[in-house]
Amino acid sequence: MQIEGSVAALAGGASGMALATAQELSARGARVAILDLPDSAGESVAAELGGGSIFCPVDVREAESVEAALDRAVQELGGLHIGVNTAGGGIARRTLSREGPHPLDQFRGVIELNLIASFNFLRLAAERMSRNQPDDGGERGVVISTASIAAFEGQIGQVAYTAAKAGIAGMTLTAARDLGGLGIRAMTIAPSLFRTGLTKLASEEMAANLTRDAAFPKRMGEPEEFARLALAIVENPMLNGSTIRLDGGQRFAPR
Numbered sequence: 702m703q704i705e706g707s708v709a710a711l712a713g714g715a716s717g718m719a720l721a722t723a724q725e726l727s728a729r730g731a732r733v734a735i736l737d738l739p740d741s742a743g744e745s746v747a748a749e750l751g752g753g754s755i756f757c758p759v760d761v762r763e764a765e766s767v768e769a770a771l772d773r774a775v776q777e778l779g780g781l782h783i784g785v786n787t788a789g790g791g792i793a794r795r796t797l798s799r800e801g802p803h804p805l806d807q808f809r810g811v812i813e814l815n816l817i818a819s820f821n822f823l824r825l826a827a828e829r830m831s832r833n834q835p836d837d838g839g840e841r842g843v844v845i846s847t848a849s850i851a852a853f854e855g856q857i858g859q860v861a862y863t864a865a866k867a868g869i870a871g872m873t874l875t876a877a878r879d880l881g882g883l884g885i886r887a888m889t890i891a892p893s894l895f896r897t898g899l900t901k902l903a904s905e906e907m908a909a910n911l912t913r914d915a916a917f918p919k920r921m922g923e924p925e926e927f928a929r930l931a932l933a934i935v936e937n938p939m940l941n942g943s944t945i946r947l948d949g950g951q952r953f954a955p956r
Contacts, residue, residue, distance in 0.1 A: 702782060702843050702886075702935050703836065705730030709783035710774045712761055712822055715741035717897030718847070719787040721924035722931045727752050729932070731783065734774035736767070753778065761788045761818040768825055775829050782833060783935055784826035784844040787927075789815040791851075791862030808861045815865035819846045823876060823887065831883050838938055841884040845931055846873065848891040850946055854953045866891070870944040877942030886941040888934050893948035895922040916950025 709726045713719040715737035723746070727733050733754040737743040743756035755777055757770035775781050791811055794803050823844050830842030848866040855863030869889055876887040894900055894911055900921060903911065912919050930947055934940045 702840055702938065704783075704932065704935060706732075707782040708732045708734070708774060708778040708780045709785065710734040710736055710757075710771060710781055710826065711784075712736045712759065712767070712786040712818075713788035714785075715743040715746050715756075717787060718892070718895060718924045718927035718931075719785055720746060721928040722785050722787075723750060723754075725925075725928045725932055726783065726935075727754060732778040734770070734778060736761075736770050736774075737788075761786070761822065762813055764821050764825075767818075767821055771825050771829055780833055781826060781829040782842045784822065784830075784842070785847075785931055786819055786822045786845070787847045788818060789847065789865075791815070791859060791865070793858040794861065795858050796860050803860060808864075811861035812865050812868070815862070816868040819869050820872065822846075827876075827880050827883070827885050827887075830885050835884050839884045840886070840938055843886040843888065843935055844876075845934055846887070846889045848889050848944055850891050850893050850948050850951065850953060852891055852944075853946075856953050857956045873944055874942040881941070886938070888940055888942070889944040890927065890930055890934075891944050891946045891948070892922055892927060893946075893951045893953075895924060895927060897924055912949070912951060914951050914954055915948070918949050920949070922947060922949070 709731045711719040714735035727750045735743045735756045736759045739758040747754040747756040759766045759770040833841040848869040852866035852870045873889045
C-alpha cells in the first residue's frame with residue numbers, strides 16, 4: 702500500500718501511538734482523519750498536521766459514532782485506505798478478591814472498549830475500503846488493530862484486559878481470510894509497556910522496574926517505535942493475518 706496520496710483514519714489519534722503514526726503518515730503524504738473523543742486534543746492535532754487533515758469526534762464504543770466519522774473521512778478526504786485503531790484501556794481486578802467475584806459489568810465494559818470496538822472499527826473501515834479501486838498489486842486497504850502482550854501472558858488482575866486483547870489477536874487471521882478476496886489486509890500490533898497515557902508519568906525507577914523482564918532494550922517503548930512498525934505494515938503487502946509483538950523481548954511476570 703502506497704502511503705503518499707492515501708487516506709488514513711486513526712482511532713485514538715489525538716495522543717500516544719496513534720498520534721505518532723498520524724504524524725508519520727502525514728509527513729509521508731497521506732491525508733489523515735484523527736478520530737478521538739470530543740474533549741481530546743484532536744482539533745489542534747489535525748491543525749498541526751495540516752495537509753487537509755481533519756478531526757472527527759468519536760466514541761469508539763458507539764457504532765453509529767464510528768460509522769459517521771469514517772463516512773466523513775471518505776467524503777472529505779476522498780476515500781479510506783489505511784485504518785489504525787489504538788483506542789482501549791483496562792482495569793485492575795482479580796477474578797476473585799476479598800470484595801467478591803469480578804463484577805460482570807466491569808468485565809463487559811473492558812470487552813466493549815477493546816474487543817468489540819476494535820471489531821467494529823475493522824468491519825466498518827473494511828467496508829469503505831472495499832469501494833476503492835485496487836492498486837497494481839490488487840490491494841484496496843489495510844487495517845491495523847492494537848492488542849497487548851497481556852494477550853499472551855496477562856498479569857494478576859488483568860483478566861478482563863487479557864480476554865479482550867487475546868480476542869483481538871485471535872480474530873486477526875480470520876478477518877484477513879474474510880477480507881483477502883477484496884484485497885484488504887488485517888494486522889495487529891501487540892505492544893509491551895509504552896510511554897503513553899499514564900505510563901508517561903512513571904519515574905525512571907518505576908519504568909526500570911516495570912521493564913526488568915525485557916531482553917533489550919530494558920525500557921518502555923516510544924510511540925514513534927509503534928509508528929515505524931505501523932508504516933512498515935502498511936507498505937509491505939506480505940504482512941497479513943498476524944499479530945506482531947513489539948516488546949523488546951519482554952514477557953510479563955505474574956505481577
